[in-house]
Amino acid sequence: MCNAKLEPYDPATLALRLDAVCARIRTAERVAGRPPGSVALIAISKTFPPEAVAAVARAGQRAFGESYVQEAVDKIARLRSMPGTGPLQWHFIGPIQSNKTRPIAEHFDWVQSVDRIRIAQRLAAQRPADRAPLQALIEVNISGEASKGGVAPSEVAGLAQEIVRLPGLRLRGLMAIPAPGLPPAGQRAAFGRLRALQKELRAALDGPSAAGIDTLSMGMSGDFETAIAEGATMVRIGTAIFGERA
Numbered sequence: 001m002c003n004a005k006l007e008p009y010d011p012a013t014l015a016l017r018l019d020a021v022c023a024r025i026r027t028a029e030r031v032a033g034r035p036p037g038s039v040a041l042i043a044i045s046k047t048f049p050p051e052a053v054a055a056v057a058r059a060g061q062r063a064f065g066e067s068y069v070q071e072a073v074d075k076i077a078r079l080r081s082m083p084g085t086g087p088l089q090w091h092f093i094g095p096i097q098s099n100k101t102r103p104i105a106e107h108f109d110w111v112q113s114v115d116r117i118r119i120a121q122r123l124a125a126q127r128p129a130d131r132a133p134l135q136a137l138i139e140v141n142i143s144g145e146a147s148k149g150g151v152a153p154s155e156v157a158g159l160a161q162e163i164v165r166l167p168g169l170r171l172r173g174l175m176a177i178p179a180p181g182l183p184p185a186g187q188r189a190a191f192g193r194l195r196a197l198q199k200e201l202r203a204a205l206d207g208p209s210a211a212g213i214d215t216l217s218m219g220m221s222g223d224f225e226t227a228i229a230e231g232a233t234m235v236r237i238g239t240a241i242f243g244e245r246a
């Protein structure tokens with residue numbers, strides 16, 4: 001008990017929490033009448049050390065999300081040299097400054113927080129030619145919060161029409177973080193709005209681009225079952241796996 005502070009990074013504890021989250025995802029899929037495996041789990045490892053990520057990777061998790069560029073680049077490099085962690089898929093989910101696009105383009109598989117064309121153009125131009133296109137989501141400010149990143153719902157289709165023309169990026173769908181503290185009905189309404197926007201987006205794009213829109217990234221530790229009920233195909237979960245962030 002002297003080491004209670006280390007408990008969150010205990011590999012057995014992390015593996016149990018990962019299993020519990022996966023079981024809750026499977027249950028939510030079933031309750032929503034959706035096929036098992038239709039929701040992908042992204043484990044959000046921001047602020048947690050490489051050892052914690054390695055433990056979760058060894059327990060079978062492959063996709064991780066990070067919000068801070070330098071922290072992420074260091075962690076991605078460390079994980080590559082840690083045995084038993086397998087090839088991992090990395091998602092960038094944080095705000096993007098234009099002077100930080102290059103490391104994102106070079107080190108990530110997905111970027112979920114694209115909210116302006118200038119950033120998309122830089123990411124596309126800086127994506128190394130020997131890597132698969134960077135899989136991209138447009139972040140939507142779904143609750144209309146003044147202080148939050150993300151495009152307004154009315155701007156999604158226009159931005160998407162420009163992004164699909166960029167080689168080096170592949171537009172896959174939408175991401176949103178509803179305003180914190182909403183009651184369950186408000187959360188559910190926000191997730192429903194994102195799903196409706198995705199449908200409108202498909203209608204606004206040409207056939208091949210529309211067919212590529214298959215991802216709705218919504219739902220975090222506190223609300224992912226609601227998001228799955230509203231059609232999430234990707235949930236981003238940190239706290240329920242890694243514990244509280246400092």
Ligand SMILES: *Cc1c(COP(=O)(O)O)cnc(C)c1O
Binds near residue numbers: 067220
């Ligand atoms: C931190 C973060 C998460 C994870 O939140 P938890 O409540 O810890 O599950 C999900 N999405 C984004 C964009 C984040 O920044």
